[in-house]
Amino acid sequence: MLEARNLTVAYDHRIAVADLSLTLKxxxxxxxxxxxxxxxxxxxxxxxxxxxxxSGTIFLDGQPLEKLNRRSISRRIAVVAQEAELRFPVTVLxxxxxxxxxxxxxxxxxxxxxxxxxxxxxxxxxxxxxxxxGRLMNELSGGERQRALMARALATEAPxxxxxxxxxxxxxxxxxxxxxxxRNRCDRNEAxxxxxxxxxxxxxxxxxxxLLMKEGRAVYSGTPExxxxxxxxxxxxxxxxxxxxxxxxxxxxxxxxxxxxRHP
Amino acid sequence: xxxxxxxxxxxxxxTVISCALLAAALLLAVVLMSLIGSxxxxxxxxxxxxxxxGSTSCGLTRDQFDILFQIRVPRILLAAxxxxxxxxxxxxxxxxxxxxxxxxxxLGISNGAAVGTMTxxxxxxxxxxxxxxxxxxxxxxxxxxxxxxxxxxxxxxxERLILAGVIVTTFLSSVIVFVTTLMDxxxxxxxxxxxxxxxxxxxxxxxxxxxxxxIAGALILTLNARSLNLLMLxxxxxxxLGVEVGRVRVVVFVVASLLVGxxxxxxxxxxxxxxxxxxxxxxxxxxxxxxxxxxxxxxGAVFVIVxxxxxxxxxxxxxxxxxAITALIGAPLFIYLLKRA
Numbered sequence: 055m056l057e058a059r060n061l062t063v064a065y066d067h068r069i070a071v072a073d074l075s076l077t078l079k080x081x082x083x084x085x086x087x088x089x090x091x092x093x094x095x096x097x098x099x100x101x102x103x104x105x106x107x108x109s110g111t112i113f114l115d116g117q118p119l120e121k122l123n124r125r126s127i128s129r130r131i132a133v134v135a136q137e138a139e140l141r142f143p144v145t146v147l148x149x150x151x152x153x154x155x156x157x158x159x160x161x162x163x164x165x166x167x168x169x170x171x172x173x174x175x176x177x178x179x180x181x182x183x184x185x186x187x188g189r190l191m192n193e194l195s196g197g198e199r200q201r202a203l204m205a206r207a208l209a210t211e212a213p214x215x216x217x218x219x220x221x222x223x224x225x226x227x228x229x230x231x232x233x234x235x236x237r238n239r240c241d242r243n244e245a246x247x248x249x250x251x252x253x254x255x256x257x258x259x260x261x262x263x264x265l266l267m268k269e270g271r272a273v274y275s276g277t278p279e280x281x282x283x284x285x286x287x288x289x290x291x292x293x294x295x296x297x298x299x300x301x302x303x304x305x306x307x308x309x310x311x312x313x314x315x316r317h318p
Numbered sequence: 319x320x321x322x323x324x325x326x327x328x329x330x331x332x333t334v335i336s337c338a339l340l341a342a343a344l345l346l347a348v349v350l351m352s353l354i355g356s357x358x359x360x361x362x363x364x365x366x367x368x369x370x371x372g373s374t375s376c377g378l379t380r381d382q383f384d385i386l387f388q389i390r391v392p393r394i395l396l397a398a399x400x401x402x403x404x405x406x407x408x409x410x411x412x413x414x415x416x417x418x419x420x421x422x423x424x425l426g427i428s429n430g431a432a433v434g435t436m437t438x439x440x441x442x443x444x445x446x447x448x449x450x451x452x453x454x455x456x457x458x459x460x461x462x463x464x465x466x467x468x469x470x471x472x473x474x475x476x477e478r479l480i481l482a483g484v485i486v487t488t489f490l491s492s493v494i495v496f497v498t499t500l501m502d503x504x505x506x507x508x509x510x511x512x513x514x515x516x517x518x519x520x521x522x523x524x525x526x527x528x529x530x531x532x533i534a535g536a537l538i539l540t541l542n543a544r545s546l547n548l549l550m551l552x553x554x555x556x557x558x559l560g561v562e563v564g565r566v567r568v569v570v571f572v573v574a575s576l577l578v579g580x581x582x583x584x585x586x587x588x589x590x591x592x593x594x595x596x597x598x599x600x601x602x603x604x605x606x607x608x609x610x611x612x613x614x615x616x617x618g619a620v621f622v623i624v625x626x627x628x629x630x631x632x633x634x635x636x637x638x639x640x641x642a643i644t645a646l647i648g649a650p651l652f653i654y655l656l657k658r659a
Contacts, residue, residue: 128560142605156560163541165330
């Protein structure tokens with residue numbers, strides 16, 4: 055579906071992503087983890103054309119990304135980015151309907167069809183925003199806005215989801231809901247998701263593959279069990295960690311161990 | 319519940335109805351305001367003459383007929399074109415800069431157009447067509463300057479945008495002073511008036527140009543309204559959702575500069591129209607540009623017609639520059655918006 059081959063992205067001579075290759079397959083969730091400044095968000099931006107790679111190629115369904123027009127990319131790749139500041143009053147429904155833009159027959163004028171409205175209603179229900187759909191976005195809490203961002207991405211019906219810290223503003227229960235939504239899309243629609251996250255344990259639970267990045271390079275990739283090993287994590291994050299089995303899932307569970315830990 | 323949100327949503331039907339009502343208000347304003355002025359005209363005969371599009375057999379004297387069709391109606395049509403242009407340009411800049419405080423006059427873009435117009439007057443005085451052309455060039459350069467100055471890493475914060483506007487405005491004001499010194503003393507007074515926004519010097523030759531630009535500009539921005547809706551939420555979001563951000567940005571830059579250029583060339587810098595009118599449009603009809611841009615265009619036309627009627631009648635037979643009236647209304651609103659931002 056989406057493939058990056060030997061991707062390098064540089065900002066003013068600083069290399070943000072170095073010679074990275076990656077393939078997203080239908081039905082799979084890939085999580086990117088790594089320290090701050092590892093190039094995770096830049097990688098995500100380059101995958102939908104927001105940032106131009108300095109070398110390497112990205113293929114979307116076999117075609118080079120730079121050969122495709124903007125709207126045909128947006129019909130296939132949806133992004134949940136960290137939110138921008140809203141200065142104009144927009145309702146949740148209007149915001150979510152923004153996700154239907156790429157499907158409009160007329161890009162400038164033109165109105166949402168009944169089909170667009172049905173999809174918006176459905177994703178608003180999925181993200182548990184039904185009661186807020188008439189409210190203004192800037193009246194919502196951070197977590198509610200995050201869910202609206204997710205709803206808008208789902209409204210695009212794109213088979214590829216790129217998510218940048220999607221759970222950052224969410225409480226425990228909504229984190230679980232959001233992860234379930236992504237999982238569900240991948241299972242049901244054969245969608246593929248790429249998630250940038252700092253929450254290693256959440257990634258270990260929901261991701262099929264992990265990609266560990268450091269200084270722009272993909273240093274390790276594989277299943278959570280393969281990647282989440284104490285030695286690997288210590289090398290990359292430069293902190294001592296304890297890895298044991300999750301009491302419920304049996305998968306790896308990571309706990310950082312600091313020298314200054316408070317002993318009860 | 320989902321139902322009320324669906325009903326509040328802007329639809330084609332709601333847009334058509336709102337715009338039809340505003341168009342009717344505009345027509346009414348054109349007719350009524352042409353009856354008001356320092357020289358009283360017989361109402362019935364004037365209405366008859368307007369309704370028949372300039373018939374001479376309605377009982378108006380030769381002088382009355384000339385006042386109506388040579389002076390008032392062209393001036394009112396110019397006011398409509400200028401108001402529509404400035405309000406549309408304001409709505410465009412606001413979406414582009416993601417900032418409800420963006421306004422051509424406050425950002426110094428009108429000053430850019432003024433410098434262009436003055437350059438045309440001083441160096442190519444005989445050729446009237448050079449005025450809108452150079453005014454457009456000046457507006458475009460000023461727009462680019464403000465855009466570059468206002469954009470920080472986090473987009474343009476209101477404070478940064480206004481500072482950028484202050485810098486561009488003061489710089490261009492110095493240029494204006496410089497160009498003024500090149501003029502002969504007799505023209506300076508009429509110039510000062512013109513700078514504040516003045517419709518009394520309506521040029522017959524430029525009127526069709528100003529009207530055409532106003533209508534074409536409002537149409538083009540309206541046809542990009544859905545893209546602008548997403549651009550208002552952030553350039554990255556818009557890009558991700560399928561907007562060709564670069565293309566839309568160029569369209570707004572060029573069209574808004576054309577609108578400001580043609581209205582400044584015709585009437586000087588009428589301030590605050592681009593702030594007051596789009597704000598009222600959004601307040602009453604919502605932020606969707608598919609309705610707020612055409613509504614602002616029509617509303618702006620009505621607003622400046624009324625403001626100009628006040629300007630020419632309040633202390634008749636003397637006149638105020640229309641820009642003084644719009645600023646008296648706009649400045650307090652600006653303070654209110656700034657406090658809320």
